[in-house]
Amino acid sequence: MPRASFGIGPVRIRPGYAREVELPITRLVTGAEITLPVRVVHGREEGPTVWVTAAIHGDEVVGIEVIRRVLARLNPKTFRGTLVAAPIVNVLGFTAGDRYLPDRRDLNRSFPGSARGSLASRIAHLVMTEVVGRGEVGIDLHTGSFGRTNHPQIRADLDDPRTLALAEAFGAPVMVNARLRDGSLRAAARERGAAVLLYEAGEAWRFDEWAIEAGTAGVRRVLASLGMIDPVEPPPQPSLFSRSSGWVRARRTGILQLDVVLGQRVHVGDRLGSLTDSFGKTLRLVHADRSGIVVGRTTAPLVNRGDALIHIAGLEPIEAPAPLDPPIDALPHHDLDPDLS
Template sequence: MNAATRRPPRREPFRIGDLEVAGGRSGTGELPVSRLVTGTHISLPLRVLHGPVDGPTVWLSAAVHGDEVAGVEIIRRVLANLNPRKLRGTVLAVPIVNVHGFLSGDRYLPDRRDLNRSFPGSEHGSLAGRIANLFMKQIVQRCDVGIDLHTGSDHRTNLPQIRADLDDPATRTLAEAFGAPFMLHAKLRDGSMRAAATAAGATVLLFEGGEAWRIDEEAAVVGSRGIRRVLHQLDMIDDDDVQVLPVPVESRSSGWVRARRSGIASMHVGLGDAVARGDTLATIHDSVGVRVSSMKANRTGLVIGHSRQPLVNQGDAIVHIADVGSDVDAIETAAASARRRRSSQDFS
């Protein structure tokens, strides 16, 4: 065999925890975290797909909040359709980061800390800090790109969307490639995984879609296909099914409209709807059907999230509106674009 036909050298195995994955293979393992009060071991479940040739290393994470189960399903769908023998680079999947919360059905950890406000953490800190520190050292610091999957919280649902630093060219390219119907320029929040990972040099996308404790089919499809688009954009996979989608609707800011009175809310808008300042978003009645309040839009924009809880208290956040310009015709165009992006994908 001459030099021209010689095979490239075999890629070095990927080692993490007690797992060693050869090039072109996949493996399942775990990263020990702690013990429950019963003495049972708690570990982060981990799956590694290690391609036979070099390329980027990408992490996929979900359930940083224990009640956000949709991301677990999204990662399952992605892994089911990835062939490690054809992968260029490495994919690290951590479908459940907050195992304690996931087991108890709780958004937070047993000490009531929010894991996504505890990064980069500390090896000798609180439970949240220790998990964050473990994730940073074992996952983030070994990756070039991360995609963190979330849903709405507190009985709220979100339009499938990417939140990222859209002023960073590399991040923006991946946000557009993801193909969600909407993307929001989101500032980094102290203590979040995204802020800590960005500071460590990674490019991070945060996906929001659906609601806690539900697997919303639209969000699952947009999320799983979006991840494949990002892997394709990074030249990690070949994908003949990548669709050319309309340009994502973009926003630089957003805000919630809150209930002025307590009662039972009837919603008049849905995800992806265009609204003008002063439009009626919801009507609030008392228990015998007397109207006590009408909620009005405080800005012109696009509905990207709303409450699913009909019982509301004064001050509750009910409708999330993204600013996409002040021109009503432009807003309608943006809403139509979001609808086209959603309808262009088969959610069956």
């Protein structure tokens, strides 16, 4: 029996085809319609349904390019299963050059949303209904917030064996067992039974090539692990595992000089940098308050007392997960930074 077509919004997509769909969000005062762009790759052969989202925060553009590169290499004639890709979820924030929506709401604190709620709530409801609700596996792509940059990392519920297996397949340098945040896409999707990976890498409003490459390779590895595409090159080394992370903060105001880079291993007491005045006089040294790996840092030269400077994830050994058997039929934390999704 041939595979059934895939319905989304007002259209149906036949097996072996890809199609772009515009899902209505709202109308501007001029009458122009704002829509959510979605591309569906509906493979000719049976397989799982996976969704990939990016730019829930309008200034986080790395994921947009990741999705573009992933889609460019997929052939629906040989693809197994279905991929639903929404590269720009926060369309209004993206077009305005803003992280948030016009009403200043954070879209990633508005899920699962409501069809009759605020603009943020209605967008969240649309994404949950037409994108997230259709798949058993999801990958949500993010970057650091404004003034911060992140080392490539997966944040997920690593106590769930299936999610852990997917995170290992992704192969980011670091994976963090991050708690769920109320109102986030990841929390709402988990509530509906999906296994969700959140990818963090790079800086807002930057096409950081190293972050794009790691994200593109990771998404393709997940698709391969689910049997949706042919096997791809494995990661150069297994992901490091973390159960806790936290920020080293400035103990006084000054001009920041950093001595560490993303991905660097540090130990308690190591010098991370210094705070100076405008003439170069050292006001305070910055030291690591824990051991681990640098997964984030500020990009701001001037910092105030209490500002977050360096994000360090503690490292732990991890046991090998049970093998992941594709396709998936059905799928029934610790984060001290409020900006991380």
